[in-house]
Amino acid sequence: MDSRIKTLILHTLVLLFVFLPAAPSHAEVNEKKILSFISKNSSSRKKIGVMVRSADTGKTVFRYNSKEEFIPASNNKILSSIAALSLLGKGFRFKTEFYLGGGIHSGVGHGGLYVKGFGDPTIDIEKLREIAGRIKALGITGIEGGIYLDGSYFDDIHYGEGWDPEWRGKSFCPPVTAISFNYNSAKIKISASRVQGVPATVRTEPAEFPFPIKNRVSTKLKRSGVRAQYNERNELRLSGYVSSRKKAETLEISVPDPFFYFGATLKQVLKKEGIEVSGPIERRRVPRWTGKIFTHYSEPLGAIIHEYNKESVNIIGESIVKVIGAKHLNTQGSWKSGTHVIENHLRRIGLNGNFSVADGSGLSRLNRVSPEDITEALHVAYGDPDISEEFVASLPIAGVDGTLKKRFRALKGRIYAKTGYLEGARSLSGYAFAKNGRVYVFSIISNGMGTRVKKLQNLLLRELVY
Incomplete structure (x- = not known):
């Protein structure tokens, strides 16, 4: 099916959900069941915050520790997306x-x-x-x-405050510059040779990758272990070995220049x-x-936001932040100027917690936001006709696409939400479209709980949908 037709169908479905009249009945959340799970799995070191509201009225449906500020990970993209669509406009083009x-x-x-x-x-x-x-x-x-x-x-x-220096060289943490190509990253595909001990074959995507490659990867029977590191001359040095039992080893790296x-x-x-x-x-x-x-x-921002949220492309958010700073303060684009403008905008639309925006993508561990403020932003975006369609459609859809393609399959098409993960921080926030016609905004953020929070996500979202 043509991608434009797919996009048209998706936008139509979003509009049906967004503007569908609410049914008179109100979905009940089994608070006892949810609170029981939280009490068994949280502690002073394993914190969690939850907030659920009506998307139409903003009325609270359920809350737990909802005013606490958490590291949001990629849920920070919700805030930067809403700010970008509002401050730059969905028709903005780089x-x-x-x-x-x-x-x-x-x-x-x-x-x-x-x-x-x-x-x-x-x-x-x-x-x-x-x-x-x-x-x-x-x-x-x-x-x-x-x-x-x-x-x-x-x-x-080129790297945000609060980003782990160990991430440099990884494709999800590229340098952020006013001129970029291929998200300032590349794929290195290393294939085993037919003879053990002989150097492996290296291919790059894009094929035009211009940095010199020093290939020291050999073929062995044992499992693969390949390292990639740039030297002071920006040569990419590959070392280790690739298994003859494996078709290829793929490394996703950023570029130094x-x-x-x-x-x-x-x-x-x-x-x-x-x-x-x-x-x-x-x-x-x-x-x-x-x-x-x-x-x-470029394509319009409304289209770019889709890639940003569905595939969680960090460099898009960081470029957006710096552009916002440059355009609104008439200065050189920077994280300092951009996050200042974004924070002021979020306060104007109703966020009133002690939140802190350090970057766009959520890579920084200095970001802080509460589930209450996340749901307030989602509620405002849902009711804003200038950005609602593009923003809601940009979120990954349960069982359909993006980072939720393989999750919540029993709730397929009824959850539009942004995932988030950093070491020690997991988050999921977005919209739940209930079978009775109600629409809810929700935010579930945990710091220190690990993968157990996924059980709570499943429990709460099923309660909302059914």
Whole structure:
């Protein structure tokens, strides 16, 4: 089925749920059963907070420790998504500008190609090919002077406060920059050779991965164990072994230099279009005397939020935070400026707890929010016609897609919620569409309880739906 048709059907279902008249009966929550579970599984070190409200009226249905502030993990994406749709608008598009340092003579663009990024985290290999096609359409067959990357729209702090330094190099924790490519990450696929002791075969996604690879991975009978680490020259060193009994080992990594990643990959793509580039690939601000040749725009924010929430793509949220700071405070995009604007917006729409927003995605352990404030944000978003459809549809759907595709299958299509996980923190917040027509907003956040909280999630959501 065409993806546009799928999206139309999904939006129709969301609208039916969101605007369906509520049935007169009120679903009852078995408080005794829920409180019994909590008392047996929580303690001073194993905290949990729960809040359930009517999505229509905001009336409390159930609460437990609901005003306590918790580390929300990826439930922080709920707050940044709602703020982004409200502050930037669902039609907002990220832009990337392209300039030439000189004129075009006999098909050759002189003075180098300049790229100025404004935080678009969604440029992938297909979009780079589109960009190369636009350059070719201008009659350019060569570029003299190199490729220059201007990332000055954001500050040079690439990792958020409260992020674990051990995460650097992982695909879920890439550096956040105003110019990005492929979420500033890549996949390294390592396949066993037919002969033990012989180096394994390495492939990359994208195939144009420009960083040198030093392959020290060999094939053995025993199970795989592969390490990837960049050295000071940004060479990717692979070591360890891959099992001959396994088809392939896949590593998902971030890149050490997003600017070089973008520029070097663009250079390769241009070459495939018949456009040779001579000169360096460097960071440099766009000079005033350059001439803009075109601007590339992303998909609308309403569509990008879908990928952000359903697949929990962290770099999207961090780019959004910095863009919000840059646009609303007319300053260089930063976590400090962006989170300040977001916190003020959340207070304006009714959140009144001692919450703290440290980033967009929820990677930071400095984020704090209560289930009460999460449900207040969900309630406000549900009733806001400007953002309700895009926001609700962006959440993973139980038994259908995203991070809930394999969960709550007995409640398929009736739970739209964001999952969250950090070591010691688990969360689930969103909407429950009951069989009697009622719609509930809920938030379940635990710090220190581990996987046992999943049993409470199952118990509570079944109570709400049935």
